[in-house]
Amino acid sequence: MIIGAHAIVYSKDGDADRAFLRDVLGFPHVDAGGGWLVFRLPPAEVAVHPSDENDVHELYLMTDDVEALVASLRARGFDTTPISQQGWGLLTHVTLPGGGKLGIYEPRHARPPQKKARARSKGRARKSTAQGRRRKTALRRGRSRSP
Numbered sequence: 001m002i003i004g005a006h007a008i009v010y011s012k013d014g015d016a017d018r019a020f021l022r023d024v025l026g027f028p029h030v031d032a033g034g035g036w037l038v039f040r041l042p043p044a045e046v047a048v049h050p051s052d053e054n055d056v057h058e059l060y061l062m063t064d065d066v067e068a069l070v071a072s073l074r075a076r077g078f079d080t081t082p083i084s085q086q087g088w089g090l091l092t093h094v095t096l097p098g099g100g101k102l103g104i105y106e107p108r109h110a111r112p113p114q115k116k117a118r119a120r121s122k123g124r125a126r127k128s129t130a131q132g133r134r135r136k137t138a139l140r141r142g143r144s145r146s147p
Contacts, residue, residue: 005044007059009100016097024076025061043114060103066090069104080104 011017018037021027027039042062063069070080070092079095088109093101 005046007041009059009096009102011096011098011100013098017100020078020097024073024078045112058103060105063104063106066092066104066106 009017015035021039022029022037027041029037029039032038066083067090070083073080073094081093081101083090083092086105086108088105088107090106090108091103092105093103095101
């Protein structure tokens with residue numbers, strides 16, 4: 001079962017680009033050891049485009065307001081390309097501190113629906129195992145659940 005995707009951005013200055021993802025874009029992260037940061041990305045989608053070659057892959061981040069994001073990036077000193085209208089959305093590229101470019105777009109195409117995850121109440125502690133067993137026994141005997 002596929003549980004997610006792991007994208008890799010190659011960079012001439014990995015530390016600076018990791019700092020950009022952490023400090024500028026604010027992606028949650030963990031230190032996988034020795035300062036090697038792994039970032040949680042927002043929900044993703046994948047598309048397959050025709051090509052004359054295999055093994056060519058691209059990474060684009062999506063936003064719901066590309067103009068506001070560009071203004072924010074520029075205010076923080078990051079260069080972006082002019083926003084261009086594509087049939088599928090509004091596109092720009094930001095120049096990363098390591099010199100590479102990262103595509104960012106505001107989609108205009110139909111999007112696959114997100115599967116809603118079951119939310120757990122953050123404020124409620126998990127019932128103890130004994131409490132859980134008592135509740136299951138009571139339910140089997142036809143008693144109502146207690147809070």
